[in-house]
Amino acid sequence: MNALLQGHTASTLNPAAFDTVLQVQKVSLEYRTPQRVVRATHEVSFEVDRADRFVLLGPSGCGKSTLLKAVAGFIEPVAGSIRLDGAQVREPGPDRIVVFQEFDQLPPWKTVKQNVMFPLLASRTLGREDAEERALHYLEKVGLAGFADAYPHTLSGGMKARVAIARALAMQPKILLMDEPFAALDALTRRKMQEELLQLWEEVRFTLLFVTHSIEEALIVGNRILLLSPHPGRVRAEINSHQFDLHSLGGVGFQQTAQRIHRLLFDEEVDSGQGAELGFHDIRIAY
Numbered sequence: 001m002n003a004l005l006q007g008h009t010a011s012t013l014n015p016a017a018f019d020t021v022l023q024v025q026k027v028s029l030e031y032r033t034p035q036r037v038v039r040a041t042h043e044v045s046f047e048v049d050r051a052d053r054f055v056l057l058g059p060s061g062c063g064k065s066t067l068l069k070a071v072a073g074f075i076e077p078v079a080g081s082i083r084l085d086g087a088q089v090r091e092p093g094p095d096r097i098v099v100f101q102e103f104d105q106l107p108p109w110k111t112v113k114q115n116v117m118f119p120l121l122a123s124r125t126l127g128r129e130d131a132e133e134r135a136l137h138y139l140e141k142v143g144l145a146g147f148a149d150a151y152p153h154t155l156s157g158g159m160k161a162r163v164a165i166a167r168a169l170a171m172q173p174k175i176l177l178m179d180e181p182f183a184a185l186d187a188l189t190r191r192k193m194q195e196e197l198l199q200l201w202e203e204v205r206f207t208l209l210f211v212t213h214s215i216e217e218a219l220i221v222g223n224r225i226l227l228l229s230p231h232p233g234r235v236r237a238e239i240n241s242h243q244f245d246l247h248s249l250g251g252v253g254f255q256q257t258a259q260r261i262h263r264l265l266f267d268e269e270v271d272s273g274q275g276a277e278l279g280f281h282d283i284r285i286a287y
């Protein structure tokens, strides 16, 4: 990999300064059908540090969801390795919880509280009493303490999203995996959920791996963004984006950065010298 460092990130200067949770090294992922082999990602590498909000960003079909599924342990790489706290990922486990966008997967016959308790009980992480206490704790964190006994069909889309997040956080995973979690929500609710996710992160400081194809969402949610090239996904660049949040929306710096990311994602002609031209202070362009 020919990499340009345009303003070194702290982690590249001193790897020991950060506590690395997830190491993805040269991971290639494929789908095999009787007719053909589809390569979803090619030699993708990145590292997620504890309490990072790390975003995988790229156009449709670049392999973001496939990467997330591989980290979750549902798909095995054909090459490369995935390590969580140093241990090779081989199968799904309660230390990695995935939140998908289909919140209607909440079992409708269970109350909100029972939904949040369910994985804790099923994985034998906690007994009933402790599971109930933990569930109520996280429901309170997402502002749904008053809805503990409600059934999912009585909730709005945003509330179901919050239940799904509470259910995932209650497991206290080493890393929370979110695959376009707000994509099915209307624009206003989506923005609210981004805000609430950031507030929750301020309180709980969980480690997040978040997939989106929205540049704006990536800049709001992430402190680091990995840009993936179109199919098959390869690492195009990594960007430090900790300076942006919802308050940055509409600002000149935010808009300019969004445009630069767009160029990095879609301009074929970007070469390794363009990091400086594009004005990023913390960017690593890879080929």
Ligand SMILES: Nc1ncnc2c1ncn2[C@@H]1O[C@H](COP(=O)(O)OP(=O)(O)OP(=O)(O)O)[C@@H](O)[C@H]1O
Residues within 6 Å of the ligand: 031, 032, 033, 038, 039, 040, 058, 059, 060, 061, 062, 063, 064, 065, 066, 067, 213, 231
């Ligand atoms: N079950 C499957 N069988 C065969 N090919 C698949 C399967 N799932 C995904 N693919 C292919 O793998 C590639 C990566 O798909 P993936 O869903 O990971 O992309 P993505 O970046 O998450 O896209 P999107 O943003 O549209 O969800 C695509 O070319 C897709 O067609």
